[in-house]
Amino acid sequence: MNWFGVVPVHELFVAMMKEEWRIHSTIFGNLGFALFPAVVAVFAFLGSLTLPIFADVLPYDAVALLAHIVFLLMGVMVGSFGLMGREFMNRRFGQASLVAYASRSLPVSDKRIFAAFLAKDTLYYILLYVLPFSIGFAAATPFISLDPGYAILAFLSLALAFLLGLALVCLLSTLYARSVAILAGTVAVLTVVGVAASRFGVPLLPPYAFFLDPAPEPLILSLILILVPAAISVLFVTVEYPDRTKRFRNRFEPMAEDLNGLGSAHFIAKDVLDLIRSEGGVGKVVFSFLLPLALIWVCLQVLIRFIPGIDPLVVFAVLLGVLSATIYNWLTEFDSLTSYAFLPVEVREVIDAKLKTYALANLLPLAVLVIAAATTRWTAAFLPALATFVSVSAYTLAVTVYLCGLHPNVMLYSAGVFLRYILAISPALLLLIFASILDPSYAFAALILIPAAALLLSRARKKWQTWDMPGS
Numbered sequence: 001m002n003w004f005g006v007v008p009v010h011e012l013f014v015a016m017m018k019e020e021w022r023i024h025s026t027i028f029g030n031l032g033f034a035l036f037p038a039v040v041a042v043f044a045f046l047g048s049l050t051l052p053i054f055a056d057v058l059p060y061d062a063v064a065l066l067a068h069i070v071f072l073l074m075g076v077m078v079g080s081f082g083l084m085g086r087e088f089m090n091r092r093f094g095q096a097s098l099v100a101y102a103s104r105s106l107p108v109s110d111k112r113i114f115a116a117f118l119a120k121d122t123l124y125y126i127l128l129y130v131l132p133f134s135i136g137f138a139a140a141t142p143f144i145s146l147d148p149g150y151a152i153l154a155f156l157s158l159a160l161a162f163l164l165g166l167a168l169v170c171l172l173s174t175l176y177a178r179s180v181a182i183l184a185g186t187v188a189v190l191t192v193v194g195v196a197a198s199r200f201g202v203p204l205l206p207p208y209a210f211f212l213d214p215a216p217e218p219l220i221l222s223l224i225l226i227l228v229p230a231a232i233s234v235l236f237v238t239v240e241y242p243d244r245t246k247r248f249r250n251r252f253e254p255m256a257e258d259l260n261g262l263g264s265a266h267f268i269a270k271d272v273l274d275l276i277r278s279e280g281g282v283g284k285v286v287f288s289f290l291l292p293l294a295l296i297w298v299c300l301q302v303l304i305r306f307i308p309g310i311d312p313l314v315v316f317a318v319l320l321g322v323l324s325a326t327i328y329n330w331l332t333e334f335d336s337l338t339s340y341a342f343l344p345v346e347v348r349e350v351i352d353a354k355l356k357t358y359a360l361a362n363l364l365p366l367a368v369l370v371i372a373a374a375t376t377r378w379t380a381a382f383l384p385a386l387a388t389f390v391s392v393s394a395y396t397l398a399v400t401v402y403l404c405g406l407h408p409n410v411m412l413y414s415a416g417v418f419l420r421y422i423l424a425i426s427p428a429l430l431l432l433i434f435a436s437i438l439d440p441s442y443a444f445a446a447l448i449l450i451p452a453a454a455l456l457l458s459r460a461r462k463k464w465q466t467w468d469m470p471g472s
Contacts (some may be wrong), residue, residue, distance in 0.1 A: 013120055
């Protein structure tokens with residue numbers, strides 16, 4: 001602390017960095033967590049080596065655009081702190097006492113805490129994803145006849161793309177925490193400004209424009225679009241929401257009775273009520289699912305231009321199936337197994353209930369697929385796309401449950417778990433995408449993933465029955 005008894009931002013930042021390392025390393029071990037960036041670097045290296053193979057159908061500029069959209073999407077998914085608010089503090093790591101909640105006991109303002117938290121997340125995720133990715137790409141440049149200087153440029157532009165997504169969603173989610181009306185007005189204004197800017201030749205993704213032409217203009221525009229939303233988010237952040245009494249009528253028993261035919265009715269009712277009554281409400285669906293899905297749709301519009309034979313609906317179904325599996329992460333973020341330890345409840349029962357709740361929640365992405373087919377000219381591929389979505393969703397979920405149990409939000413940061421997750425999912429997804437390019441009807445082959453999913457889920461129930469998360 002300084003002479004005035006106020007904790008400086010840099011001390012909060014250092015404490016938060018140490019805290020982040022301690023939490024993850026306690027669960028996975030120092031080596032297990034430290035190797036996570038190495039896994040990212042290896043996959044970036046291997047992926048970069050394939051660039052010349054597909055250069056005829058997917059030029060380097062298109063690959064660079066997709067990479068920038070992916071890192072923008074990553075920033076979007078990291079940036080919804082304002083939406084999570086108090087719930088993020090309490091539930092992210094169970095009963096852990098986080099530095100970010102220190103305003104209750106220390107002379108630290110919410111703004112200082114959030115500024116330090118934002119800086120920590122910026123450095124943390126750049127070291128975890130952007131830097132390893134750039135190192136993997138740099139290691140591949142001698143083998144694909146590219147100037148190694150592109151790796152430095154890629155690191156800068158991808159970091160800018162990540163920060164752009166993080167800053168914009170921090171702004172939107174903070175406004176959401178303040179007022180839905182203000183959020184709606186801001187989104188409308190930003191949409192109008194974005195459309196107008198594009199008509200005047202202003203790039204909608206300045207970091208990508210900077211990668212193509214490293215001139216001062218796109219760099220300055222990128223920094224403005226990052227720093228201004230970040231500053232507004234810090235100034236108007238809401239960590240301690242105004243005290244108000246929340247009253248809910250007893251819906252647990254009536255809901256459990258309505259769900260009685262599914263089995264595990266009380267568990268499912270609890271999951272549904274937890275999700276409905278949690279901070280963010282519908283905003284969680286928008287920021288954590290629909291917004292990333294919209295960015296995936298934009299990526300597909302790019303691919304259509306360069307790969308004439310690709311069927312966008314089938315590819316969309318593949319990616320939708322993978323993204324829908326993150327719904328399981330929502331359903332597990334509210335629970336700590338410690339709370340079940342004193343009840344006559346087995347882990348397999350909790351897992352089975354989560355799977356049933358997931359099946360109900362998965363009606364949302366299914367509706368998205370139906371709407372996408374109905375509003376585009378790709379309706380002929382709807383049936384293979386539907387088979388693909390159901391199969392990929394079930395298989396991705398099964399892999400997640402088998403590898404992570406009831407702790408996917410944390411376990412996927414283990415290098416070993418993340419590596420096995422990628423190796424288990426990527427080959428199947430790539431085969432489906434390439435097969436659909438030859439003929440969309442080949443996507444029906446995805447149905448073979450359903451028996452594999454059933455086998456993995458059966459083994460997962462046995463595997464996690466005797467396992468308890470360290471520190472839970």
